[in-house]
Amino acid sequence: MSVASHTKNNLQSDQPINYSTTQLLNYTTHLADNTLILAQRSSAWCGHGPILEQDIAITNISLDILGQARNFYQYAAQLINQSTNQPINCSTIQPATEDALAYHRDSREFKNCLLVEQENGDWGKTILRLFLFSSYQYLLYEKLQHSNDGQLAAIAAKALKEVAYHVRWSSEWVIRLGDGTGESHQRMVNAIDELWPYIDELFINAGYEEALLEDNIAVDVSALKEKWFEKILPVFNEATLQAPQNMFAKTGGKQGIHSEQLGYILAEMQFMQRAYPNSTW
């Protein structure tokens, strides 16, 4: 099956195609990497949560997010394997699999936003990152479920209700901690200061997103920013927290330029597959 005819199969309309499979692959990989890295970070709380119920909650939320990552990687692998004539910017050997994409790529090939790779810090910072990112993801998937790419639309539609719960659960914690004790409030203020530089990047379209806008494959993330503030500010307000103004923005993750944090995550996550390639349970 040729690339063009494959892409056509996933499309829900018969419009001419103005993008390449590489751009679709990069976008799918970006969505997958966001979720894999966030799941890996959040799941580190397994066995360390403040109380049993919340430990179970964040672990199950991580499992939801990992499930999204698997769906996106499976689709990315399918795009790679069905591509016959285009150089695919990926160091995996063919046939690609979801595991190869997760375990055999280097930091430079990961396209996740910098926000998701930041250190967990304390419970407050982990919760705040989940709240900020899930609120973004909710708006993103709300649009992506109407993408002209049938598979991306299906993954988003499937995940949307789960993400709604992640937003709800994390916002309750943001309020509880922000409007809690003097210490919990101060920790949330510190967490906001640490994470805020990574917010702008969520709303800046990368080249592969720009390229997919015309055909309504990708979501225009720059259009989500205002809505995002409308979602998070009432929660901040109830939590007696404030959103900083004009903070210097750090970007690059979506283009593969990461903070040193990602290197540590990959070293731990990929160790077994690097040391013993293709080992299985």
Added chain:
Amino acid sequence: MIHEKDITEDALLKILETVTDPEVPVLSIIDLGIVRKIEISASGSLQVFITPTYTGCPAMDVIKTNIRLVLLENGFNNAEIKTVLSPVWTTDWMTKTGKQKLRDYGIAPPNIKQQVCTLEAFQKDEAVQCPHCNSYHTHLVSRFGSTPCKALYKCDDCLEPFDYFKCH
């Protein structure tokens, strides 16, 4: 041994009835409503399409393997088991028999319609009926129970804790 070409969809459904959800063994995959489509081509090759209840459902791989095994036992050596995500699985796909089986097993079946589905914090929890004494005086202990698809509730009347198969 059944000849692949001669088999009917009904006979195949009977075979698939024997595959259960590893996390809720009282439910077959037909009760759960996750078998979407069965295709038998003229040449006799078989494709089974299934859909996950939850995105991260860890049981899906086991279910796929078990479908393959039961089909192999019945002579289908080249069956393909494919995952489809659309249309999204909702509680409506679970059969009436499935819901009754859950109740008999001590798990509260999903409500007809999800009552809590917005982003708002601190909502009232869903009213769930106790599968032991049918009381509605119950409260949520944890949104996640023994598996991600179930929440943990406790009955305020008979005091028994129970799992609730979450609405979706």
